Amino acid sequence: MKLHIKNNFTTELPADSSEINIPRQVEQACYSFVLPKKPSNPSLIHASEEVASSLGLSQEDIFSTEFLNIFSGNTIYSGTKPYALGYAGHQFGNWAGQLGDGRAINLTEVFHENKSYTLQLKGAGPTPYSRTADGFAVLRSSIREYLCAEAMHYLGVPTTRSLSLMLSGDQVLRDVLYNGNPAYEKGAIVCRVAPSFIRFGSFELFASREDLVNLRLLADFTIKHHFHHIKVEGVEKYLAFFQEVTQNTLKMIVEWQRVGFVHGVMNTDNMSIHGITIDYGPYGWLEDYNSNWTPNTTDNQHKRYRFGNQPEIALWNLYQLANALYPLINDAKPLEAILNAYASDYEKEYLNMMQNKLGLQDKLDDDLFLVNRLTELLEKEEIDMTIFFRNLSNVNKENSVSESFDTIRDAFYNEKDLNETILKDWYDWFEIYNFRINEQTQSDLDRKDKMNAVNPKYVLRNYMTQLCIDDADKGDYSLLNELFEMLKKPYDEQLDFQKWFAKRPDWARDKVGCSMLSCSS
Ligand code: AMP
Numbered sequence: 001m002k003l004h005i006k007n008n009f010t011t012e013l014p015a016d017s018s019e020i021n022i023p024r025q026v027e028q029a030c031y032s033f034v035l036p037k038k039p040s041n042p043s044l045i046h047a048s049e050e051v052a053s054s055l056g057l058s059q060e061d062i063f064s065t066e067f068l069n070i071f072s073g074n075t076i077y078s079g080t081k082p083y084a085l086g087y088a089g090h091q092f093g094n095w096a097g098q099l100g101d102g103r104a105i106n107l108t109e110v111f112h113e114n115k116s117y118t119l120q121l122k123g124a125g126p127t128p129y130s131r132t133a134d135g136f137a138v139l140r141s142s143i144r145e146y147l148c149a150e151a152m153h154y155l156g157v158p159t160t161r162s163l164s165l166m167l168s169g170d171q172v173l174r175d176v177l178y179n180g181n182p183a184y185e186k187g188a189i190v191c192r193v194a195p196s197f198i199r200f201g202s203f204e205l206f207a208s209r210e211d212l213v214n215l216r217l218l219a220d221f222t223i224k225h226h227f228h229h230i231k232v233e234g235v236e237k238y239l240a241f242f243q244e245v246t247q248n249t250l251k252m253i254v255e256w257q258r259v260g261f262v263h264g265v266m267n268t269d270n271m272s273i274h275g276i277t278i279d280y281g282p283y284g285w286l287e288d289y290n291s292n293w294t295p296n297t298t299d300n301q302h303k304r305y306r307f308g309n310q311p312e313i314a315l316w317n318l319y320q321l322a323n324a325l326y327p328l329i330n331d332a333k334p335l336e337a338i339l340n341a342y343a344s345d346y347e348k349e350y351l352n353m354m355q356n357k358l359g360l361q362d363k364l365d366d367d368l369f370l371v372n373r374l375t376e377l378l379e380k381e382e383i384d385m386t387i388f389f390r391n392l393s394n395v396n397k398e399n400s401v402s403e404s405f406d407t408i409r410d411a412f413y414n415e416k417d418l419n420e421t422i423l424k425d426w427y428d429w430f431e432i433y434n435f436r437i438n439e440q441t442q443s444d445l446d447r448k449d450k451m452n453a454v455n456p457k458y459v460l461r462n463y464m465t466q467l468c469i470d471d472a473d474k475g476d477y478s479l480l481n482e483l484f485e486m487l488k489k490p491y492d493e494q495l496d497f498q499k500w501f502a503k504r505p506d507w508a509r510d511k512v513g514c515s516m517l518s519c520s521s
């Protein structure tokens with residue numbers, strides 16, 4: 001197994017002067033060198049061939065003992081020195097101080113075909129940033145992270161990738177619902193891949209300590225290696241950087257709203273500087289369209305991270321990043337201008353995305369009414385988001401309003417909801433929708449193709465992951481393999497997988513692990 005390794009991060013940025021692996025405050029350093037804990041009996045559950053190949057690894061490599069050892073943390077790849085990142089963050093709106101990679105350990109950077117990647121093990125043992133926790137991860141949450149990151153990638157949503165999923169062979173104690181019922185679960189390790197794992201909170205750490213030297217070093221490093229097209233210098237450089245992070249974050253959120261993904265813990269330490277989805281914890285997928293929904297039971301009271309609030313929270317987080325970068329810029333006005341543009345930019349991008357979901361090719365400003373009325377109607381009853389949009393592409397130009405409605409009837413969870421008033425509301429909506437699609441020159445077939453390219457047929461529904469976890473706990477990974485294959489082509493019909501194009505079964509409605517998740521992982 002041959003990796004083209006680079007160690008830019010650890011070569012160019014300051015390390016913690018201590019290598020003692022106990023929880024502590026780490027000052028004036030971007031990271032701490034730390035070794036993964038040796039797993040007692042590692043075994044490979046799954047690896048992504050595509051991610052491996054992007055790193056220059058073959059299928060043979062994946063099944064090698066070296067792969068097993070390196071990506072379970074059992075041995076260290078020669079020429080590398082693993083490290084955990086320091087960062088801080090705002091959690092649920094409150095300043096949380098130093099956080100850092102409490103159970104993530106970066107192995108190295110890899111360079112392949114003109115691209116650089118950072119490889120990171122999650123769940124490979126304690127670091128100086130572990131605070132009171134153990135540094136490990138359980139199989140349940142590792143499967144959730146492993147599968148979802150890949151599913152998001154194939155949906156076209158910016159995300160970290162998953163290289164491998166391993167069992168450590170060790171047991172990990174977890175209280176799933178934080179209700180005083182801890183139990184042992186299988187320990188697991190995911191190897192994640194991203195350009196870097198630098199977060200908004202990485203900058204907040206130094207700003208909060210008024211450590212201008214390291215704030216500047218980290219910003220300069222990030223721009224040099226990951227935003228190298230920014231050629232201006234001085235204050236302009238940092239502004240261009242912030243502008244780009246804002247744009248990338250906005251684009252990521254629009255994609256989340258498109259596919260119905262709810263992150264669940266949008267703390268600033270979980271916001272990647274690259275605008276990619278990171279840290280798959282208690283995330284979930286909208287089944288019935290409900291902008292108030294969050295899968296995270298830890299956030300049940302205020303629902304800060306509910307589906308409909310994600311765009312606003314991203315902006316809130318960008319304010320924190322702006323505050324952190326301020327000492328490099330010393331002028332609030334241009335930062336405010338970028339932040340102020342977010343709301344109108346988001347509205348524009350959101351409308352454009354929804355017009356695409358509706359198959360509206362020649363776009364009108366008035367479509368906003370159609371979109372807003374639609375989301376209002378979708379909220380009223382329990383209506384499956386994925387099935388609704390996928391089936392909407394079956395509407396034909398000649399259809400009457402009731403025929404159009406019949407194409408999406410299956411998306412309703414309760415037939416009995418369909419009383420006269422509701423039907424009338426929907427017929428009124430289809431009246432406008434039918435009119436709009438009749439105005440367009442594109443054929444029904446063209447529209448259907450375009451709609452099906454943005455409205456997935458298959459997403460990683462919450463109950464599907466839970467079924468997969470239940471099987472995997474018993475050592476049966478066939479469902480994991482099946483879902484992984486299916487989610488590679490979420491927009492294709494894939495008739496062999498038709499059974500997964502179905503509404504959430506009733507048993508999963510309020511089940512722990514399906515609609516209810518906590519941060520325990
Ligand atoms: P999260 O909400 O998962 O993004 O985690 C927030 C912070 O807690 C990060 O600093 C994590 O590294 C840390 N953390 C979460 N779980 C563990 C764990 N089992 N052991 C050590 N640190 C953890």
Ligand code: MG
Pocket residue numbers: 269270279
């Ligand atoms: Mg995190």
